[in-house]
Amino acid sequence: MKPENSSLLLLGVGGAGATTVRGVRRAYGASIRALTVDADASSGTSAETPFVLIGGDRLAGRGAGGLPAEARAAFLDKPDVLDAHLEGVRTAVIVTALGGGTGSGATSEIVRHLAGRGIVTIVFATLPFAFEGAERQNAAHNALGSIEHAADVLVPLPLDQLVTGEDNMKEALVRAADTLATALTLLWRVLEKPGYIALDAEHLRNALTDAGRARFATAAAFGADRAEDVLRALSSSPLLVSGSSIAHVKSIFMGILAGDDLRLSEVARVADGFRAAFGRNATFQLGTVNDEATFSGRLVVAVLVFDETAVAKGTRETRRADRVAHKNRKNAEAALAASDRFSDSEKTMWHNEDLDIPTYLRHNLTLDR
Ligand SMILES: Nc1nc2c(ncn2[C@@H]2O[C@H](COP(=O)(O)OP(=O)(O)OP(=O)(O)O)[C@@H](O)[C@H]2O)c(=O)[nH]1
Ligand SMILES: [Mg+2]
Numbered sequence: 001m002k003p004e005n006s007s008l009l010l011l012g013v014g015g016a017g018a019t020t021v022r023g024v025r026r027a028y029g030a031s032i033r034a035l036t037v038d039a040d041a042s043s044g045t046s047a048e049t050p051f052v053l054i055g056g057d058r059l060a061g062r063g064a065g066g067l068p069a070e071a072r073a074a075f076l077d078k079p080d081v082l083d084a085h086l087e088g089v090r091t092a093v094i095v096t097a098l099g100g101g102t103g104s105g106a107t108s109e110i111v112r113h114l115a116g117r118g119i120v121t122i123v124f125a126t127l128p129f130a131f132e133g134a135e136r137q138n139a140a141h142n143a144l145g146s147i148e149h150a151a152d153v154l155v156p157l158p159l160d161q162l163v164t165g166e167d168n169m170k171e172a173l174v175r176a177a178d179t180l181a182t183a184l185t186l187l188w189r190v191l192e193k194p195g196y197i198a199l200d201a202e203h204l205r206n207a208l209t210d211a212g213r214a215r216f217a218t219a220a221a222f223g224a225d226r227a228e229d230v231l232r233a234l235s236s237s238p239l240l241v242s243g244s245s246i247a248h249v250k251s252i253f254m255g256i257l258a259g260d261d262l263r264l265s266e267v268a269r270v271a272d273g274f275r276a277a278f279g280r281n282a283t284f285q286l287g288t289v290n291d292e293a294t295f296s297g298r299l300v301v302a303v304l305v306f307d308e309t310a311v312a313k314g315t316r317e318t319r320r321a322d323r324v325a326h327k328n329r330k331n332a333e334a335a336l337a338a339s340d341r342f343s344d345s346e347k348t349m350w351h352n353e354d355l356d357i358p359t360y361l362r363h364n365l366t367l368d369r
Contacts, residue, residue, distance in 0.1 A: 199287025
């Protein structure tokens with residue numbers, strides 16, 4: 001399938017977000033539908049990955065310089081710049097690194113823009129390393145709140161948990177980008193190259209709509225005990241374990257990727273073992289990928305664990321209201337634009353209302369979500 005025909009879009013926001021998406025594209029190949037968005041023109045120098053510069057007039061292609069408010073305003077100047085790239089998109093996986101200006105400031109507005117077009121959004125957002133300092137941590141946590149309001153699913157990924165045991169600062173950042181790119185490449189393989197049990201983009205879309213917060217991790221192993229090894233790695237992964245005591249797991253989405261030697265008993269062991277550890281009563285969706293060329297001898301597992309938290313419940317209500325308001329605003333703008341076509345004729349005014357504008361828009365009524 002041509003990438004532009006896929007209903008699933010991978011979208012990178014900000015410098016590190018764009019770097020990660022280019023990494024996924026290199027690993028997965030040209031058939032992935034990908035887009036990068038940044039206020040820094042240097043993110044757009046790769047000819048292969050489509051790029052949209054935001055804030056051209058305001059920031060002159062130099063980035064937001066660590067100021068989220070600048071990036072937010074820059075996107076809101078011209079939100080429609082994305083639309084040429086959204087034709088046919090139904091689900092967007094958005095990758096951003098919080099802590100700087102563009103990723104922290106523009107992501108929530110971009111998500112809101114997509115949601116207003118009926119696109120289901122899942123946001124993978126990294127949080128800065130502790131060594132980056134309190135200012136970046138604060139910027140990131142503020143951004144996280146507004147993204148959670150706007151997105152269907154938010155997967156926070158603290159970099160200190162994504163990359164462990166690395167002491168060199170530069171190496172830690174490089175490894176973070178690599179690790180995330182590898183993990184997202186696996187997710188794409190599960191969705192677009194179904195094996196024995198299919199989990200496709202539409203399943204994902206249904207599972208993700210308004211699902212709230214999720215945790216994401218991957219693990220891989222070789223050899224006779226690979227199922228046990230993968231289970232052990234997942235059960236001790238800081239990305240899955242920390243903070244879990246406050247969360248009730250409501251659903252699990254698992255992809256198992258392997259070559260031709262995948263055994264049924266291994267699938268059962270990993271699926272059952274994981275459910276026993278993370279949520280017996282959670283709904284469970286499983287997909288497998290059979291790809292001998294890529295995974296020969298290896299057993300690779302990627303999991304998304306959706307948490308039912310009080311926060312998630314509350315924000316879902318707000319998110320729904322946000323979406324309806326956004327949609328109504330857009331409809332009203334469209335109606336206004338359309339009414340220009342009748343600018344030569346008299347308006348049909350009655351009791352101070354313009355009857356050429358539909359009632360549900362004049363009265364801000366909700367027709368559907
Ligand atoms: N994975 C990865 N993360 C990085 C890298 N460089 C920075 N980061 C992380 O990403 C966060 C945001 O940095 P950038 O993506 O450079 O910032 P930006 O969104 O482009 O914002 P501005 O440049 O201020 O407009 C940082 O606080 C780091 O946590 C990198 O090379 N790889
Ligand atoms: Mg930047």
